[in-house]
Amino acid sequence: MLTFWKNVLENSPDAYEKAVRARDARIGSFLEFNPTRHLGNAPGEVASAEKHAVLAGLPFGVKDNIAVDGFRLSCGSRILENFNSPYHATAVQRLIDAGAVPVGKTNLDEFGMGSSTDNSALGSTTNPWNEDYVVGGSSGGSAAAVAAGLVPFALGSDTGGSVRQPASFCGVYGLKPTYGTVSRFGLVAYASSLDVIGAISTDLDVLQAVYEVISGADPFDQTSMDPVPSASHDADAAGVASLGYRGKSPCLGVLKPEQLELSAEVAETYQTCLEGFRSLGYEVKEVSLSMLEYVAPVYYTIATAEASANLARYNGVRYGLRPDYAENPEELVRLSRDQGFGAEVKLRILLGTYVLRSGFQDQYYLRAQKIRTAIRTDFEASFGEVDMILTPTFPRQAFRHGGEDMSPFEQKQADKFTASANLAGIPALSFPAGVPKGLPVGMQLLAPAFGEPRLLAAARDYATLYKPELAPGYERPAGEQ
Template identity: 40%
Template sequence: MEITNLKAWEMKDKLFNKELSSREIIEAHLKKIEEKEPQINAFISLNKDNALKEANRIDEKIARGERLEVLAGLPVGIKDNIVTKNLRTTCASRMLENFIPPYDATVIENIKRKDGIVIGKTNLDEFAMGASTETSYFGPTKNPVNTGVVPGGSSGGSAAAVAANEVPIALGSDTGGSVRQPASYCGVVGLKPTYGVVSRYGVVSMANTLDQVGTFGRDVRDAVLMLNAVKGYDRRDSTSSKKVIPDFLIDKDNYNDLKYLKDIKVALPKEYVELKSSNKDIQDLFEKSVKIFEDNGAKIEYISLPHLKYALETYYIIMTSEVSSNLARFDGIRYGHRAEKYDTITELYTNSRTEGFGEEVKRRIMTGTYSLSAGYAEEHYKKALKVRTLIKEDYDRAFANHDVILSLVSPILPFGFDSMIKDPVEMYKADLYTVPINVAGLCSISLPMGRVDGLPVGLQITGDRFMEEKIIKAALGYERAVL
């Protein structure tokens, strides 16, 4: 038995049955990481010694017959924009190359409380800005399916680590598709919960009204297991929801049941149908997936989301505006990179930020500063907020009569290195399927529906706010159907 091939829930069962020890699980994954990292580069920092110590602690707990929590003994990969106490948190930026946080994010506290083990910090596009993990200061991550293409981004490190069996489950963050798109490109499951379901306390803000922590697993059940461990109201995050969301139950009896597809009302936005993917094979795969839903008793209907055509522009104005403000704290004064040469305070700021930030980050800060400036805010930022409301209302209408919306995650296949980064606008456009979900604060899951040219392609199932259960059930049903 190759331990690292197991799903998290399988490992957990074996741990509970004492077929495996936590030490064995962690050691197997550390070995896998050692073996894979030279090709994949999914991790920025490893937490080897602590992870082994934690594993021993769990094993002692088992020996004493103490109650184990849901993540007991499981290694977890953490996107490196989530702060970890005493463990370097870089955001894949030179700016935070040596930043060691004095506190844990709420999600990290939750993982530790649930007996999970943080094994390392995964690679990302710098400050989560990008869709390929190429903008990382620590070098790009390679797609484990085919190291000639990108793993997607910005949570490319977490997606790749899960796909390469370096960890069974991982956390990412999703501001405009940064969990779902890399999940799609790496052939794993990526779940972006409703805005407010997971605390953002300790998650380094990129665009704080869009950011949400998401989870990765090699199947739906694992992604949900990870979500169950980290979700919940947090009084330290005023935007986290007070709604008590029960654990999304996935026990063996109802696991992967086709009946979940029966009678659910599925909506297909006309706007996406008209748009289509320019890749006919991707389009065929999607239509096949819709057929699977239909064949299993789902009711398919076409709907219209009239303001969808403005979603991309709306997203980019709001996101960059928030970026420009959220990244202002990185000024070289209290922590992070400080330029060696400066004569005035303005030079200290300018030189530190010029040296500390990469191109994409600078591009977004500048764009956002412009959108918020007096004289432009009215026609950019403030107008975008109004359109955001219209987009939300489109979805409200859609979900009044439907359970889920099906779409592609990305209209294109994982691309080669350096091919898109030269044309950021082209890369931005590929986000059209994922960004509206963040603009409206909905929940959405990306799961594999097959391969084209040997590369994974994902299906996106979107639900209304706090309707995680619906998308999870639909995803479980679909997963069963394509098994």
């Protein structure tokens, strides 16, 4: 399959484009698709290209809140509907340098705010496994495009689970790297202290190569850094199960399923999964993660607070949607924002503004930041005992469009497994673990900071037990004869 992908743009770009358009008419994963726009961009330094030869020639999708010069950067919002990015995000630039080709921009919940991609103002995306169900979010377009064989990988962004949750809903891998290891330059900020660019793929080799290419310090992002290597990480890179770990079996922390409020299908898959790891030689140990119940309130307090400031720049003055008529600057700004933002975005801006207001800040924002410290400490303590923690990615499988079987409020509460990694700044990987009743279920592995190699190795181990598959009807890559 990889051989196909490496050559498709060179050999049959037209057939590829046609096939993608045909398939995407059903799922709506791309907001903009143009496989030839960045074709022929000279790849970067040879070293990088050789080292990551696996990426050369691969088309990839980019979530539409990540800047690609020459494509729009709409963030799924009316306010940026016609906004063209004048520059490349660092992650995109590095992939281009490695020979990969951005072919389009994928749909998302507006500004990354949502768990379904239904909050996009510019298009609707549906789950390739079943069109009645949502694709997850907010990087839903990227997950759908990968699951439907439109691209071998796609970039997403993950603030509270936005890469992992749709990956889980679509039965593909989704990696959220350690905070700061991937430059956020070019990622439209939702919550700056939580945001990270991640990748979605069906192929762990591709996923690992993408991570290696896009990670590393960037002079355009002062919070970015090179992954810190350590002895344990070297062991990670060589694979977990095959070598043994620190002279003993790798140790996997698991949670008591009865406390987790999981759907029957997810609970069952979780059980199967930990049994599977045990069968691979992993030691399985229960951890408490007592702070888990605070994750969602803390996450939403911090995320909305930061968002309220991050989204203040959209005011119709320098770019973006401007009302047809406004009498004064004040009205111009208010009308732009009223017409430009969707309901969920407004809700989160209001919440974020409120929790920062003087008189409320100590009670909400400051308190949340302090509890965030406790959550990090909680993880640190757990990682003193176990090498990784296994949780479900989301308490249930994909829900239906319109939220009739899961309200927006319930969706938010359900972010606790994924958002904990963002609060702690640690890496996490969602991997496919089963397709009960025709909808995929993903499990999540969490590791200490810079433990990405460990996560990928464990996922490789698990792939020997369960081989993920593409959505029915999309088993072959788009355009493959």
